[in-house]
Amino acid sequence: MSDEKSLNFLEEIIEADLAAGKYQQIITRFPPEPNGYLHMGHATSICLNFGLTKKYGGYTNLRFDDTNPVTEDTEYVESIKADIKWLGFEWKHELYASDYFETLYEFAVQLIKKGLAYVDDSTSEEIAEQKGTPTQPGTNSPYRNRSIEENLLLFADMRAGKYKDGEKVLRAKIDMAHPNMLMRDPLMYRIKHAHHHRTGNKWCIYPMYDFAHGQSDSIEKITHSICTLEFVPHRELYDWFIEKLEIYPSHQYEFARRNLSYTVMSKRKLLQLVNEKYVAGWDDPRMPTISAMRRRGYLPESIRDFCDGIGVAKRENLVDIGLLEFYVRERLNKVALRRMVVFDPLKITITNYPDTVEWLESENNPEDASAGSRTIPFSKEIYIEKEDFMEQPPKKYFRLAPGQMVRLKSAYIIQCNEVIKDSEGNVVELKCTYIPESKSGNDTSGIHVKGTLHWVSIQHAIPIEVRLYDRLFNVENVDAAEGDFKDYYNPNSLEVIPKVFAEPSLQNATLNERFQFIRKGYFCLDIDAQNGSLIFNRTVGLKDTWAKEMKKA
């Protein structure tokens, strides 16, 4: 029936273009500005741009939009490249808008010669004044009618460094009464005596976004230049420059950027969280950055699944972060090695078990037989979770209670015979007996129990640290919430448990491995784990229908 997936609007445009023979191949670009780390919003753009050329044949360039030297840095260039590679994409050419500075300068000279650009001595305040407002037309600059010769001379002087920052700008000569504010004689060049991360001190004038982006697309013969909705008004100017310059006609298409619930996505806000120490850095596992998601243990496949799953459209949206977590679990479930770790220990003594150690076999992943198995030590004294015992259990409680039986995962069925308490009445230990015939794999006891618990042998357990993460903010739509977004920061977004008890095989965990701590969630080693210390991040929890049930009650 539905063997064909429906197309999104960009795929429809591309298929129509291809069918019309408009292009031999599709060329897109991913154009980050190297002034911050990539986040989930960039990931959707990356998946879109690279995904489209992969599907329809062609290629995608990585082009750094480095036209503002004061905010940009090579540190960001490197992190951006690493993130794209990790996501699983390969760019055809690594390019920089700054590669085109000389060409762009020539383009500007051409426009001056056509009488379509002029040097303006107005201050930024005066220019703002001239702009008018969305509902009122602007007014012409007094410098608007300089001769071509004078403009040529002044522009050359700007380049030669004869003026200070802000003293002069080059503007396009379009229409100060245009209903589109962007068309009211937009700035093309400004003076910045600043060091550029690639061109050094060669230039003191830098092109504005609008005079760099479209022309860069054109130079690279980008067929489909995809950006977000806030650039829709820029398209008219994008086309104007291309038309007047008579260069290759790239076309711009816009889609709605994706917003995620319970987090923020703007670079400005993310930077604030870092600078004001709400998080430990750009790759703090709570951040929505790609580097943070990588550190937290997300698989790149999950992020790609997510981007495909949410699709692409032009309407405003707020995607439930739970959907991202679904894709994270879905992938992890298939590859994570199962391990047993007790977070909040309660001691059990198995009174009828001998003073020996038995090594029991347990599968690494029930979803994947090829993942093999490992052995776990079992002994007379073990830990289980405190929450897995209740003295007065509610209905449908399948765990341990006085007189009740449970299965210890991959081991035996035990029965609780005696509850030992301290002077304050807290349960401190359980005396249990085990059923020798109930051994995992050759159970001849004939006993059926509802509950299975994870456990560790006390004398073999190794201490590890776990870091549990929750949503960064307390409200769904952070951007729409009243007041300062930081007021909604979730102080419980990070919980560190310095010492929990793990089965010994975790001693050899490596950074590339993914684990499921049975009944606890998905975990991976954190990069902070060094010289023997074991620190694990909880990537995402497991679905917990029992906890939900208890919450309802």
Added chain:
RNA sequence: UGGGUUAUGGUGUAACGGUAGCACUACAGAUUUUGGUUCUGUCUGUCUAGGUUCGAAUCCUAGUAACCCAACCA
């Protein structure tokens, strides 16, 4: 007192004049040595008002709402 963009269940996204579908969520059940996974089923939707048509989410008219545009940022 301008211009632009958008409106489909709780969320995201399809349906291109012909049965409003898919995924997540929620709920109910089956299976389960993870209250995980898997499987089955159920609930909830076309911004409003008119019109055209045998038939409208889709076409027309008029409204309404949300978002974007007045950085020498991108």
